[in-house]
Structures are given as structure tokens and as C-alpha cells.
Amino acid sequence: MSDEHTRRARTVTRADVARYAGVSTAVVSYVLNDGPKPVAPLTRERVLDAVKVLGYRPNAAARALSKGSSDMFGMLVVDSRNPFFAQLCHALGEAAAQDGRTLLIVNTDREHTTAADQIHDLTARQIGGLIIADLLTAAEQALVENLGIPVVLINQYAGAVGVPALGADFRDGARRAVEHLVGHGYRSIAFIGSASIFDDRERGWGDALTAAGLPLGARIHAPFSYEGGYQAGIELADAAERPRAAFAASDQVAVGLLAALHARGLRVPEDVAVVSFDGTDAAEYACPPLTTTAQPMAEMAREAIRLLQAGDAEPGYRAFPTALVVRRSCGCE
Amino acid sequence: MSDEHTRRARTVTRADVARYAGVSTAVVSYVLNDGPKPVAPLTRERVLDAVKVLGYRPNAAARALSKGSSDMFGMLVVDSRNPFFAQLCHALGEAAAQDGRTLLIVNTDREHTTAADQIHDLTARQIGGLIIADLLTAAEQALVENLGIPVVLINQYAGAVGVPALGADFRDGARRAVEHLVGHGYRSIAFIGSASIFDDRERGWGDALTAAGLPLGARIHAPFSYEGGYQAGIELADAAERPRAAFAASDQVAVGLLAALHARGLRVPEDVAVVSFDGTDAAEYACPPLTTTAQPMAEMAREAIRLLQAGDAEPGYRAFPTALVVRRSCGCE
DNA sequence: CTGAAAGCGCTTACAG
DNA sequence: CTGAAAGCGCTTACAG
The missing domain is CATH 3.40.50.2300 (Response regulator)
Structure with a gap:
């Protein structure tokens, strides 16, 4: 241990290892990289031993320069x-x-x-x-x-x-999350998530609603952040016709949403049910614990x-x- | 733009820059590194121009090897x-x-x-x-x-x-957090946090209690995780003499704690008041929002x-x- | 199976 | 102020 410490100061190089093992520097590379040339078992042992004794660590910068990667x-x-x-x-x-x-x-x-x-x-x-x-x-x-x-x-x-x-599979995941909400009997289900047209979660939400013969509910576009979810939650809570449930496009947004609903005195799931997306640890410890779509x-x-x-x-x-x-x-x- | 792309394939080196600018490679280094030698303003301009035209990016591996850092x-x-x-x-x-x-x-x-x-x-x-x-x-x-x-x-x-x-300043921060709880009139204040004797937060908790003439309350040692906080919360909730308040050594532990208290039907702060430590974003969106000791x-x-x-x-x-x-x-x- | 040597792209004394 | 050249510590054809 202390050997290694004192030694590191002067930086052991491959040349030291070669010298100690009585081989060329090329051979040291061959054994350390398992190629590109074969090395005799006994030579290999000597090199490995030298590496251990000297506490040698290959210089990553030199390696990267040499290999181009x-x-x-x-x-x-x-x-x-x-x-x-x-x-x-x-x-x-x-x-x-x-x-x-x-x-x-x-x-x-x-x-x-x-x-x-x-x-x-x-x-x-x-x-x-x-x-x-x-x-x-x-x-x-x-x-x-x-x-x-x-x-x-x-x-x-x-x-x-x-x-x-x-x-x-954002679209499929969102669809199944919303189907679950539909299965609970909720008939007005809001979408809270990204405004990006590339984000398929909104489409999945629509798929489930349409398949169930339900009208598209409120759609609140919010940034992916606690604050985004919070603002969306306030908007949702204060809506003239408050949705009975909401699908949040991320756990973080959902946590912000929960905070807003609580701030407005609304209970989850009794007043507004929520399902989110991501499957992060935080969802498990939200209050109430979030039903969420786990990404693998x-x-x-x-x-x-x-x-x-x-x-x-x-x-x-x-x-x-x-x-x-x-x-x-x-x-x- | 497309110039740069086609060019990157062959990797522009400092030699290319030197050639284009009509100087030595050393001079290129001098201007790029602002030393160790001075360079004439006009030469400098030529080099900078060459760098821009050729889309040159110094190879970090070569630099690290050369400088040893x-x-x-x-x-x-x-x-x-x-x-x-x-x-x-x-x-x-x-x-x-x-x-x-x-x-x-x-x-x-x-x-x-x-x-x-x-x-x-x-x-x-x-x-x-x-x-x-x-x-x-x-x-x-x-x-x-x-x-x-x-x-x-x-x-x-x-x-x-x-x-x-x-x-x-863990000790001071914890002490002030607990003083705040004392100020609310709570007389039984638990500590939930690390078992490490190096962690001064437990000492700070004790400082505040002692200064207020209060007995040391329950002490629940838990790992720094949601689950650690949750388990501690269950233990606290089920205690024969349930503390009126708790100081949690981290926001994450506090969030786990809140989840456990809710799971046991306890209200925060009405049944158990909580103050935590860290000042992460998550504390703001917990339910209820967490009073916490913000680290700078x-x-x-x-x-x-x-x-x-x-x-x-x-x-x-x-x-x-x-x-x-x-x-x-x-x-x- | 092993070795001598060139080369990767930089930095930096050293000399002018 | 500028340049030629050695050197950083590796990898890898190329020869044996």
C-alpha cells in the first residue's frame, strides 16, 4: 500500500514495466491489450507480475492519442x-x-x-x-x-x-396509462405534458380516449419540471369544468401537479386521479404514491x-x- | 457548416493550422495557450484565422499527454x-x-x-x-x-x-432547524438520520434540545434514501409515545418520512411536524412543502x-x- | 513468439 | 518574436 503511494509520485511507465520484466515495451502492450500479437505464457506472467509489483497504470491520454480514441x-x-x-x-x-x-x-x-x-x-x-x-x-x-x-x-x-x-414506446405507454384511468370510470381525463409535436405521449392519450368513445379532455402544455407541473396543476384545479383525472407526461411534472392540487385543497385520487410516466423512485414516495408508466x-x-x-x-x-x-x-x- | 463536417473526417491537426498560417507549430501553441512565448499581433491574427477556417480543435489526449495533466x-x-x-x-x-x-x-x-x-x-x-x-x-x-x-x-x-x-455547517444548521421546531412549541422532537458519528447533524439536534431544556427525543438511524426515511417514518408513527415533531437529516429522507406518515394516516404538520436538511428542489414540491435547511x-x-x-x-x-x-x-x- | 522503431498531436525548453 | 526538435507514454505495422 505505502509502496504504491511513494511510487506513484514518479509515475511508473510502460518502459519501467518492460525493464523489470526483461521484455520490450511492445510485449507489455501485447499482454495488457491481449494482442494484437500472442505472448508466451511465461513471458505473460512476468509482465503481469511486474505490473503488480510496480503498481503500473497505463496512461489513458497516451493510449487515446495513440489509438485515436x-x-x-x-x-x-x-x-x-x-x-x-x-x-x-x-x-x-x-x-x-x-x-x-x-x-x-x-x-x-x-x-x-x-x-x-x-x-x-x-x-x-x-x-x-x-x-x-x-x-x-x-x-x-x-x-x-x-x-x-x-x-x-x-x-x-x-x-x-x-x-x-x-x-x-411513448405512445403505447401513454395509451395504456390512460386506458387504466378510463377503466376506473373517469370520463374527463386531461393531458399534462410537452407541447412538442414529436412527443407521442399526447397522441397515446388521445388514442385511449378515442377508443373509449370519450371526448378529448383538457390539454395543458407544460415544461418538464416541478414548476411546470405545478403551474399546470393550478390551471387544472381552477378550470371551470375541472377534469376528473389527469395523465402527466413525467413523474417530475406529476409531483408538481400533486403539490398544486394539494395547495388548492383537492384530494388525489378522490377529486382528481393521476397517472404519470417514467417510473422514477420519486413516484413511489409521492403523496399519494404515483401510478406511473415505467420506462425500462x-x-x-x-x-x-x-x-x-x-x-x-x-x-x-x-x-x-x-x-x-x-x-x-x-x-x- | 458542411465544410467543417467533411473536414472533420480527416482530423485537422496543429500542423495543418501552422501550414495554413505560414508559421511553425510552436507558434500555434503559443497563441492557443497564450504563452509561454509572446506572439506578434499580426501573426496571432493569421493563426486565429487559420484555426477558424480549418475548424481546428486541439486534440485533448495529445495535450494531456504532453502536459501530464x-x-x-x-x-x-x-x-x-x-x-x-x-x-x-x-x-x-x-x-x-x-x-x-x-x-x-x-x-x-x-x-x-x-x-x-x-x-x-x-x-x-x-x-x-x-x-x-x-x-x-x-x-x-x-x-x-x-x-x-x-x-x-x-x-x-x-x-x-x-x-x-x-x-x-451541519451542526449549526441542524441546531437552527430544531430551534425552529422548538419555537413552534413542540416538546418531543425526534432525530432521523445517519448513524455515523462523524455526522454533526445529530449533535446539532441535541444542542437545540439541550439549550431549550428539553429531553433528547427519539433517535432513529436510517440510511440516506427514500426507503430509509420511509422505514424510519413507520417506526416513528408506530412508536408508543409518538414524537410531536421530527428533524430529518436530508430532504430525501424527509420525503420518505412523509410517505410513511401519510401511509399511517398521520397529518403533517398537525400530527407530526417536520423540518429537513439540504434545500433541494424536491423539498419545495413535497406534500406538504418541506421546511428545510438549505445548503449553499x-x-x-x-x-x-x-x-x-x-x-x-x-x-x-x-x-x-x-x-x-x-x-x-x-x-x- | 519477441523487439526496434515510427508515429499519434501536442508542449516547451533551447537556440536564434 | 519565431522555429527546429525533443519528449510525453502509448500502439502497431514491420522484421526477425
């Missing part, structure tokens, strides 16, 4: 504080680590910089691949399609893109990493099925 | 999904970016690896500094003290260490980055004052 994957996300993205980033970090990769996460909600800038910055760091959890402009799409490294878009809605993309975050994370590792994945969209987690906010129990 | 700062955190750490990491990323640095965040809650391993991995990446938001063992302390790069510990409790450390996350983040940049900061602890944010869970309004 580091073992890091870049990750672009709007705001890693958002509980859903926090969990998604964590799952991606896990999946990456399992493949010996490290995630470099960058938030795009920063001022004085653009997504394009951040992508360029990331590529200048020689990242081996890039994951983007954000909606891209046409210019940004063109940029990532020609980046020269694997790119995968995550948390995406269906739609054609020039790179592999994946996301939960770990699976999506693993698939995203797999696509990056493959490197030559087909462009196109992959939908992941969701699962309704029933708790009390919808009126069950 | 990258522009990344490493960050070790138990679990970046925890709302408090999510906000802290975000603030640190902001502060780092403002200084032209990038944060590489690593979670220590991973299996099959140790904090020491992760620290070594980070240093092998040539990080320019390391921030640790975790309690260290003696061995880990010895390790970071001899790392050869600036290290700062954050979210720490007071105590002597061989490196700069900072954290909210942005300030602490900026200071941590500043200490890293300084490089030669004095070891020792820096306490940051907290601020009580009054909302409804304590009984106010």
Missing part, C-alpha cells in the same frame, strides 16, 4: 438533475462500466454554449462514442451523422434519423452501450415497451 | 441519483465549466470495485484535480493525501484532514473548484453557513 463515451443531457435523467445517466454509467468504458456526462442547459459546441468539445477529447438524450435540431442531426464515431440517441420519440435511436431504463441503457460498442449499428428507431406500475394516485387500492 | 477534474460521489448529489454535481459541473474545466463524475456505489480503484483509474486519466463527496476510510485518506494532484473533499463534516475539505450548493461548488485551481490550498476544513427555508411542514403559515 479514448475509452470514454460522451453523454449529452439537458439536465442531469431531473430525476429521470439522473437515473438514466446512472444506468448508462453502470452499463458503460460493465464494458470497461467510462461516461463523460455533459449538461446542455449551460449558458454561452451550444449543443454543437459541446459535441465538438467531446470529440476533441477523442471519445469513442456519443449518447445524446436530447431532441436535436436539423443542423445538429447533420452534425452527429457525420461525426465519424458511433452515436446513439436515447429517450427519443419514433421517427427516422440517420443514426441509431431508442426510447420507450436499465435495458435501454444497456442497449445504448451495446450499439455504441458495435459501432456499425443500423440507423433507425428502437422502441422499448413500458410497464404500468399501479399505486394509489389512480384510485386503486 | 488533462483539463478534466474527477469527481467521486456515492450515488448521483440522490437529488442532493445530483444538484451538487450539476453545480460543480457549472463551476468547472466556468473555469474551462470538465467534470468526470464517477459513482462509487458500483459493485466489484473500490473507491481506491476508482481514484487510481481517474489519476491514470491524468485528471487535473479530484473532488470527493464521500466519507473516506483511513487508507483512502492516506491515498488521496499522496496523490500528487489537488484534492478537495466536499460535503464533509468538520474534522482534521490532510487535504482541503468543505461542507455545510453553488457557493460550495465554486469554492471547491477554486481550491482545485489554486492547487496549493491549505489542508483543513471550511464550513459554509446554511439558511432555513420556511415552508409548511413545520407548522408555519
Whole structure:
């Protein structure tokens, strides 16, 4: 232990290892990288022993320079504080680590910089691949399609893109969430969520209503934030004809919504029933506990990493099925 | 735009820039790094122009190899999904970016690896500094003290260490939170939080009680998680002599606590009043909204980055004052 | 199976 | 103020 400490100051290099093991530096690389050349078992042992004794750690910068690619994957996300993205980033970090990769996460909600800038910055760091959890402009799409490294878009809605993309089946998930509400007998069910025409959750909400022969209820567009949900909740609570139930497009929005309803003295689910989307931890401890549409975050994370590792994945969209987690906010129990 | 794209494939290097500008590669470095040598204004212009025209981005790996240090700062955190750490990491990323640095965040809650391993991995990446938001063992302390790069510990409790450390004034913050509860007239006030003897929040709770001539109330030790808070809440709710109020050592624990109290049919603050600690966004949208002790996350983040940049900061602890944010869970309004 | 050597793209003394 | 050149620590054809 203390050996290792004193030694680290002078930085052990591959040359030291080679000298100690009595081999060339090339051979050290061969054993550490398992190739590209075979190494005799005994030589291999000597090298591994030298590595251990000297406490050698390969210099990642040198490796990245030499290979033209580091073992890091870049990750672009709007705001890693958002509980859903926090969990998604964590799952991606896990999946990456399992493949010996490290995630470099960058938030795009920063001022004085653009997504394009951040992508360029990331590529200048020689990242081996890039994951983007954000909606891209046409210019940004063109940029990532020609980046020269694997790119995968995550948390995406269906739609054609020039790179592999994946996301939960938003439309189907929303439809089933609303069907559940319909099953409770509620006949006026509001939608609270993004104004983006790409977001299929609003369509799924409409699907369920239409299939049940119900009119489309109120539609409140709100940003994906606590505050967005809160404002929407106030609007909903104060509406002349208050909906009997609401589908919230994210857990965070739903938590904001609950706060607003409580502030207005409304009970959930007795006055307004709620079902949300995401399946974050926070939903379980909301009050009341939220019935929510769980996204398979770990699976999506693993698939995203797999696509990056493959490197030559087909462009196109992959939908992941969701699962309704029933708790009390919808009126069950 | 499309120029830049087609060009990126072949990777523009500093040599290309030098050739285009009609100078040596050294001069390109001098202008890009503002030193170490002065450059004539006109030469400088030519270089900057070449950089722009060619869409040149310095290779970070080459730079890190050459300098022996990258522009990344490493960050070790138990679990970046925890709302408090999510906000802290975000603030640190902001502060780092403002200084032209990038944060590489690593979670220590991973299996099959140790904090020491992760620290070594980070240093092998040539990080320019390391921030640790975790309690260290003696061995880990010895390790970071001899790392050869600036290290700062954050979210720490007071105590002597061989490196700069900072954290909210836990004891004072907890004391004031509990004083607020005392001010409401509650005479039995429980503590819900960490079992760690390093965590001064329990001491602060005791300070306030003692100062008010009140006996120490129930003390429920729980892990820092929703579930930890929930279990503690069940225990509290079912106690033979249920406390009239509780101080929760984190917002996340408090949210779990609220869920348990509601599950037991108890009202907050009417049956049990609650004050918590952290000041995360989630506290504002809890039900009822949580009165909480806000940590100055942005300030602490900026200071941590500043200490890293300084490089030669004095070891020792820096306490940051907290601020009580009054909302409804304590009984106010 | 092993080694000598070129090369990755920077930085920075050293010399002019 | 500018440049030629060594060096950072790896990887990987190329030769043996």
C-alpha cells in the first residue's frame, strides 16, 4: 500500500514495466491489450507480475492519442438533475462500466454554449462514442451523422434519423396509462405534458380516449419540471369544468401537479386521479404514491452501450415497451 | 457548416493550422495557450484565422499527454441519483465549466470495485484535480493525501484532514432547524438520520434540545434514501409515545418520512411536524412543502473548484453557513 | 513468439 | 518574436 503511494509520485511507465520484466515495451502492450500479437505464457506472467509489483497504470491520454480514441463515451443531457435523467445517466454509467468504458456526462442547459459546441468539445477529447438524450435540431442531426464515431440517441420519440435511436414506446405507454384511468370510470381525463409535436405521449392519450368513445379532455402544455407541473396543476384545479383525472407526461411534472392540487385543497385520487410516466423512485414516495408508466431504463441503457460498442449499428428507431406500475394516485387500492 | 463536417473526417491537426498560417507549430501553441512565448499581433491574427477556417480543435489526449495533466477534474460521489448529489454535481459541473474545466463524475456505489480503484483509474486519466463527496476510510485518506494532484473533499463534516475539505455547517444548521421546531412549541422532537458519528447533524439536534431544556427525543438511524426515511417514518408513527415533531437529516429522507406518515394516516404538520436538511428542489414540491435547511450548493461548488485551481490550498476544513427555508411542514403559515 | 522503431498531436525548453 | 526538435507514454505495422 505505502509502496504504491511513494511510487506513484514518479509515475511508473510502460518502459519501467518492460525493464523489470526483461521484455520490450511492445510485449507489455501485447499482454495488457491481449494482442494484437500472442505472448508466451511465461513471458505473460512476468509482465503481469511486474505490473503488480510496480503498481503500473497505463496512461489513458497516451493510449487515446495513440489509438485515436479514448475509452470514454460522451453523454449529452439537458439536465442531469431531473430525476429521470439522473437515473438514466446512472444506468448508462453502470452499463458503460460493465464494458470497461467510462461516461463523460455533459449538461446542455449551460449558458454561452451550444449543443454543437459541446459535441465538438467531446470529440476533441477523442471519445469513442456519443449518447445524446436530447431532441436535436436539423443542423445538429447533420452534425452527429457525420461525426465519424458511433452515436446513439436515447429517450427519443419514433421517427427516422440517420443514426441509431431508442426510447420507450411513448405512445403505447401513454395509451395504456390512460386506458387504466378510463377503466376506473373517469370520463374527463386531461393531458399534462410537452407541447412538442414529436412527443407521442399526447397522441397515446388521445388514442385511449378515442377508443373509449370519450371526448378529448383538457390539454395543458407544460415544461418538464416541478414548476411546470405545478403551474399546470393550478390551471387544472381552477378550470371551470375541472377534469376528473389527469395523465402527466413525467413523474417530475406529476409531483408538481400533486403539490398544486394539494395547495388548492383537492384530494388525489378522490377529486382528481393521476397517472404519470417514467417510473422514477420519486413516484413511489409521492403523496399519494404515483401510478406511473415505467420506462425500462436499465435495458435501454444497456442497449445504448451495446450499439455504441458495435459501432456499425443500423440507423433507425428502437422502441422499448413500458410497464404500468399501479399505486394509489389512480384510485386503486 | 458542411465544410467543417467533411473536414472533420480527416482530423485537422496543429500542423495543418501552422501550414495554413505560414508559421511553425510552436507558434500555434503559443497563441492557443497564450504563452509561454509572446506572439506578434499580426501573426496571432493569421493563426486565429487559420484555426477558424480549418475548424481546428486541439486534440485533448495529445495535450494531456504532453502536459501530464488533462483539463478534466474527477469527481467521486456515492450515488448521483440522490437529488442532493445530483444538484451538487450539476453545480460543480457549472463551476468547472466556468473555469474551462470538465467534470468526470464517477459513482462509487458500483459493485466489484473500490473507491481506491476508482481514484487510481481517474489519476491514470491524468485528471487535473479530484473532488470527493464521500466519507473516506483511513487508507483512502492516506491515498488521496499522496496523490500528487489537488484534492478537495466536499460535503464533509468538520474534522482534521490532510487535504482541503468543505461542507455545510451541519451542526449549526441542524441546531437552527430544531430551534425552529422548538419555537413552534413542540416538546418531543425526534432525530432521523445517519448513524455515523462523524455526522454533526445529530449533535446539532441535541444542542437545540439541550439549550431549550428539553429531553433528547427519539433517535432513529436510517440510511440516506427514500426507503430509509420511509422505514424510519413507520417506526416513528408506530412508536408508543409518538414524537410531536421530527428533524430529518436530508430532504430525501424527509420525503420518505412523509410517505410513511401519510401511509399511517398521520397529518403533517398537525400530527407530526417536520423540518429537513439540504434545500433541494424536491423539498419545495413535497406534500406538504418541506421546511428545510438549505445548503449553499453553488457557493460550495465554486469554492471547491477554486481550491482545485489554486492547487496549493491549505489542508483543513471550511464550513459554509446554511439558511432555513420556511415552508409548511413545520407548522408555519 | 519477441523487439526496434515510427508515429499519434501536442508542449516547451533551447537556440536564434 | 519565431522555429527546429525533443519528449510525453502509448500502439502497431514491420522484421526477425
